[in-house]
Structure formats: C-alpha cells, structure tokens
Amino acid sequence: MEIFLSWSGEQSKKIAETLKSWLPSVIQSLKPFYSSNDISKGKRWDSELSKSLNKCEFGIIILTEENRTAPWIMFEAGALAKNIETGRVCTFLFDIKDTDVVGPLSSFQNTKYDKQDVLKLLEDINNYLGDIKIEKEVLVRVFEKMWPDLDTELKKILTVSSKPKKEIRDDREILEESLRLLRNIHYKHTRFSKNDFEFNREERVIYEKEQQAVIFYTGETEEYWIGIDQLNTTGEILDFIFQVNGKRWCTSKHIREFINCIEEMSGIIFGTSAQGIICPGGALMEIDWENKKVSEFIIKETKFTKKV
Incomplete structure (x- = not known):
C-alpha cells in the first residue's frame, strides 16, 4: 500500500x-x-x-x-x-x-x-x-x-526545535469556536436540506486568520483574495458579493461560502453574528475588524438635481 x-x-x-x-x-x-x-x-x-x-x-x-x-x-x-x-x-x-x-x-x-x-x-x-x-x-x-x-x-x-511552551489557543477561543460550530449545526439543520451542505473542496472560501483575508479557491487555484481591511462597511461587503458573483469561476457555492466566512469572522473577532455586526436592525455600519470596533455609518446629505 x-x-x-x-x-x-x-x-x-x-x-x-x-x-x-x-x-x-x-x-x-x-x-x-x-x-x-x-x-x-x-x-x-x-x-x-x-x-x-x-x-x-x-x-x-x-x-x-x-x-x-x-x-x-x-x-x-x-x-x-x-x-x-x-x-x-x-x-x-x-x-x-x-x-x-x-x-x-x-x-x-x-x-x-x-x-x-x-x-x-x-x-x-x-x-x-x-x-x-x-x-x-x-x-x-x-x-x-x-x-x-x-x-x-x-x-x-x-x-x-523546542522553544518555550505556550498555550496555542486559550480557553475562550476554544469555547467560542465550539459555540460557532453549534450555531452552524443548528442553522444548517433548521434552514436547509442535507444536500445543500455537501462539502465541495473544488469550490471553497476560507477565512485565513493569520493573513487576515478571505480567500476564494477553485480546486488548488487561489482565484481571489480580499483583505478584511477592505470589508470596512456594509456597502463594501455588498460590493464584493457582486464583484465575486461576476467572476467567470464563481458559483453559488462561492457566494454562500463567502457569507459563511463573514459569519465566521464576526464570531471569531466580535463574538456575535454577522447580522449583529454588519446591519443590526437594517442599519448601515462601519466595521474596524482589527480594533474590534463598530459604529453606525453616517450618510452625508447630498443634493441631487433632477434632469428634465
């Protein structure tokens, strides 16, 4: 063998x-x-x-x-x-x-x-x-x-290769991951059929914590890379959804995986759901992932002149 x-x-x-x-x-x-x-x-x-x-x-x-x-x-x-x-x-x-x-x-x-x-x-x-x-x-x-x-x-x-031992993951991180997994299991079993969640390694999106980025793959090929510092507002996140959707390699699974990555990032960094961070109650938000800060996005008043 x-x-x-x-x-x-x-x-x-x-x-x-x-x-x-x-x-x-x-x-x-x-x-x-x-x-x-x-x-x-x-x-x-x-x-x-x-x-x-x-x-x-x-x-x-x-x-x-x-x-x-x-x-x-x-x-x-x-x-x-x-x-x-x-x-x-x-x-x-x-x-x-x-x-x-x-x-x-x-x-x-x-x-x-x-x-x-x-x-x-x-x-x-x-x-x-x-x-x-x-x-x-x-x-x-x-x-x-x-x-x-x-x-x-x-x-x-x-x-x-020995060096001073340290805890790779603290208890809180492990607890938070367990909570995210339980939430995902509940979400998947209450909203979608089993077949909707068959894992396809050819079409996947990964939140790479060390690189602070969301990476899109088809097979072994890295197709697209988004730094989380480019996802600072509700509008930017929505914009990237449309950008990715327009790529020739993109499938519906990529879009779903992208949304799942945003959900994962919200859980890891803020300890809550993506909706609670990105658009609570339908509000537009500014997200500072690095410093774990969220604030409501202020829309500046703009005057439009209607062309007749």
Whole structure:
C-alpha cells in the first residue's frame, strides 16, 4: 500500500523523513511517499506529486505548531480527502493537542505522538491491506521492537526545535469556536436540506486568520483574495458579493461560502453574528475588524438635481 505523507515546514519535513523509513520496518508492504520540496514556499503541484497522490491509498497529514494553519498544508489535506476515502486520511499531531487543530483539518481522525495512538494507526492501516495484512499478534510484536527507534528519532526532532511552551489557543477561543460550530449545526439543520451542505473542496472560501483575508479557491487555484481591511462597511461587503458573483469561476457555492466566512469572522473577532455586526436592525455600519470596533455609518446629505 502506498501512503502519502503530507508536510509543510522543516520540523514536519524531518518527521516525514523519519516515518518514510520507519513505517516499512513495521509493515513491509507499506510504501510511503513524501515530496522533498516544501510546498509552503509557494511551489505548485508538479506532475510527480499529482501522480503519487493518485496512486496513494492512505494519507497522513503531519501537523506541528508551525504549520497547523499553513495554507499549503490545507491544499494537500483537501487533495488527499478528495482522492482518498475520508476514513483513510488522518493527522499526526506532533507536540500539539487535539484542540489546537482548526478548520477543515479538525474533521480528520487525529493520531497523537503517543505509543498506543501510533499502534492504533498501524492497526488501522494494516486492516486496509486486506489479504496481505499481517496477523495482529505479529504486528504488535514487531511494533514493540521498532517503537524505540521511532521514539528516539522523534524526541531528537522535538529537542532540536523546542522553544518555550505556550498555550496555542486559550480557553475562550476554544469555547467560542465550539459555540460557532453549534450555531452552524443548528442553522444548517433548521434552514436547509442535507444536500445543500455537501462539502465541495473544488469550490471553497476560507477565512485565513493569520493573513487576515478571505480567500476564494477553485480546486488548488487561489482565484481571489480580499483583505478584511477592505470589508470596512456594509456597502463594501455588498460590493464584493457582486464583484465575486461576476467572476467567470464563481458559483453559488462561492457566494454562500463567502457569507459563511463573514459569519465566521464576526464570531471569531466580535463574538456575535454577522447580522449583529454588519446591519443590526437594517442599519448601515462601519466595521474596524482589527480594533474590534463598530459604529453606525453616517450618510452625508447630498443634493441631487433632477434632469428634465
């Protein structure tokens, strides 16, 4: 079985290199693949990478503190989920917690850097091998023998890259995200049918918190980019809806995803719904996303002369 190792950043690259040589030492029929080029530097998919992805039957996304929100690892995660059955894609968490995983990556099964969790991952991979899988007792015995090698190498990587620990996400942020997810679930189940919300990775819009931008995608291609400092008034937001709608690549799903992004931004930054920020009671508002300030937009009186 071919396994795709997704990485971004020096730390996760070293982990991918380690897993590439270690996995076949436990299950010999495994053939891990990882690209030696760091796609986080902006390199697009080449033919070799695409061909390998199409042949792979299992995907492991290596997540670290430095890459957990990196746009390019999101690209690979989306491509993996599109080409491989969802149950055959998981994340490998290195020195981060389950609650640190955000966005689409949170929908995958997590494997922590932990002996029992890694063994469970290997058991799952082994089960997908069908007729060529090895007996569980044999797998456990080989794993017990080879685990110290992996553990030693990963600890070296952790030591080299170690820096003062800090909480990646505070309790309030986690609580707010949970509340947003519950609101979205309620909204989706009370207003639309199930089919309206089938996730289509070819047509998606993402609020990129680190870049402070809304990014539109079709497949792997970034089609459009809007900085949140360009969405300062109700009119500007409405204007961008019409602008995007006029693009040849735009679909109704892009418009819906864009509105969802505005909703997400309002929840993250202001802790309330988009309607409460952008147009409460139908009022026109000015929004300062960076400083978390909202004020009513004052329309200057203008005299119009009617042409007869």
